[in-house]
Amino acid sequence: MDMVIRAALPAEYAELGEITARAYLTDGHLDFNEADPYLDVLRDVAGRAARAEVLVAVREERLLGGVTFAAPGSPLADIAAPDEAEFRMLAVAHEARGQGAGEALVRACVERARSLEGVTGLVLSTQRSMAGAHRIYARLGFVRTPERDWAPIEGLTLLTYRLKL
Incomplete structure (x- = not known):
């Protein structure tokens, strides 16, 4: 059965939050421990969904992963200019990796950005x-847009990328 990309349902928020937190924690992307407060941010899918669009990849009713899409003006956009959209917190469950879910979620963000008037x-x-x-x-x-790289916390420099639409 094919993978479906769609808006996250409230009943999926907890599971997606756990997938996202586990992806960051177990992949070693940050120096987290189970008490790190950023894990609460990663798990707060309901909070993101209230301020942006949360998309999920689903196959046969199984949640594979998700991403947060921030349209221009969204409070969740960290680096976007007024004519840019941004996506954040792309995560795929470990057992679903290598099946194309990550790329499908990014492609959905590209399509969503292209559908918005004035987004470049x-x-x-x-x-x-x-x-x-x-x-x-x-x-x-x-x-890569190294001139836009930034550090949300001391010691963590984030790399930035841009797709011209």
């Missing part, structure tokens, strides 16, 4: 350690 680009921030995601971004035409 789609941007994102990522960590150096997220090499698998970097390959997806390059394959889809995103270009």
